[in-house]
Amino acid sequence: MKIRRFYGKDMREALAQVKEELGGDAVIMSNKKVADGIEIVAAYDREPVRKQTPQANQPDVMAKPRMTPAGAAGKTPSLSEIIGDSGPDSLKALLEKQTKQSPSASQPARAESTSANKQHTPVQTEPNRQDDTELQDIRQELKSLRNVLEFQVAGLIKQDRQQARPLHSYLIDKLVRMGITPALAEQVVSYAPANCEERDAWVFLLKLLANRLHTTQNDILAKGGVVALMGPTGTGKTTTIAKLAAQYAQRYGANQVALITIDSYRIAAYEQLATYGKIIGCPVKKAASAEELSDLLHQFRNKGLVLIDTAGFGQRDTRLIKQLDTLAESSYANIKHYLVLAANAQHRVMEHQLMTYKQISLQGCIFTKLDECYSLGEAISLALEHRLPVGYLTDGQKVPEDIKAADAKYIISCAARLFKQYALMPTRTQQVVNSAVSI
Structure with a gap:
């Protein structure tokens, strides 16, 4: 050997x-x-x-x-x-x-x-670890090349589409800059007439968006009942409840309104709602469980409108599930649920919030903070893509003035006005950059 x-x-x-x-x-x-x-x-x-x-x-x-x-x-x-x-x-x-x-x-x-x-x-x-590492590097490089090629092919397809139908491509880009999602913009523009002026086509698209946008026809103030406002923290649920309660009291009397809060987490949540109730002249109660909520709903069964204020949780907060279960277990009355969303939020944020609260049947949504928006296309896209009726719009902190029943034509006209005011007009930064380039 x-x-x-x-x-x-x-x-x-x-x-x-x-x-x-x-x-x-x-x-x-x-x-x-x-x-x-x-x-x-x-x-x-x-x-x-x-x-x-x-x-x-x-x-x-x-x-x-x-x-x-x-x-x-x-x-x-x-x-x-x-x-x-x-x-x-x-x-x-x-x-x-x-x-x-x-x-x-x-x-x-x-x-x-x-x-x-x-x-x-x-x-x-x-096994040779060095060879395995080299193989992983090759796979990662091939994946990167594939992504680049897919991006280039998509660009070529888009370029061909723009050359074939330049007006439609221009309208899609205009809707996207207004805040409408690309998928919804392509779907809407597909209905636009092929041979028409740009202005006529734009007016046609705005009317089409207005016709497809559903509203609740002022359901809360017109029909009353038991209504719970839900949504993430900071969207203005308590202030919106005060506005609705004040307007209902002006129409039918303060003795026809009652307020309930199940927010036992936020500091001074009950005190804030109680202050609004004292100003309006309506009773305010607090429920810590589903049984207490059912008892209060039975106590207020003769009221024309009972508004329930909920705690604001993030969509990842486990306490939110407990709160939703409390509303679902209270089977004494038919509770109508409205989702309160800030209209100035990103589309993806609003979509995640909607998916979280959609486990409870929603009668509609309320968009707040319209006075802080630079575009309304994101909120419009959410309502259209999920067929969610819009109930009310709020645009300030004044009670009860800064709230109005949602109207489809008004919402689309606001979106077009914001687009014209902010998206089409160059900002000061852009003007400075353009001046520097010209020099």
Whole structure:
């Protein structure tokens, strides 16, 4: 049995050297990583068959024998001297030592044999982590190239569409800048006449949006009943309740209105609503559970309008689920649920909020803070895409003046006015940049 060491930059190159020098009968004793690559220690039973070279007398550098320190001729070097290790000299002892090593150590394996007389186990080695890393880098690069190609193809398709139907592309871009989502803008523009002036087509699109936008026809003040206003924190639920209660009291009397709050989390939530109730002249109660809410609804069963104020939670707050369950378990009266949303929020934010509260049947929505908006297209898109009727609009803090029943034509005209005022007019920053470029 003779032992040889082989070095390569990776496992594949080192194994190729073993197979070329020692043949398929070689036994892989160990493999490990070194500074320059991979080191393999292989053993063989017979003298390898070397390939013929043009210079027969040229010494084989790879097969250069190692001499003992004394250099004595005829003395067989030990296995420890050959492989530079202080381990056992016999192959059997070496194999036993290998099997006693930790599971992470390299295990010996036989190279695939090409001999017809013996069959050996194929070479088994540890997976090359460097190759795995390179493969992951290649996959990531291919994924990036695919994304770039998809973006370029989409740009080419858009360019072809703009050349084929320039008016429709212009109208889509105009709606998107007004705040309408791209998908809804393409759907609406598909109904626009092909041969018409730009102004006529724009008016047609605005009328189409108004016709598709549904409202609740002032349902709360016209029909009364039990109404709960829900929504995330900061949207103005309590102020909106005060506005609705004050307007209903002006029409039918303060004795026909009652206010209930189930907000037991926010500091001074009940006191704020109680202050509004004292000004209006209507009773205000607090319910901490579904049973208390049912009792209060039974107590106010003769009232024309009962408004329920809820706590404002984020859509990821677990307390929101408990509050929704409280409303659902109170089965004494048919509670109508309205979602209060800030119209100046991003479309994606409003959509996530709607999905959170949609587990309870919604009769409509109320858009607040119209006075703080620079565009209304996001709120319009939400209502159209989810077929959610719009109940009321608020545009200030005054009670009860700053609230009005939603009207589709009014909402679309406000959106067009905001678009004309802010989207079409260049900002001061743009004017400064344009002046600098011209200089």
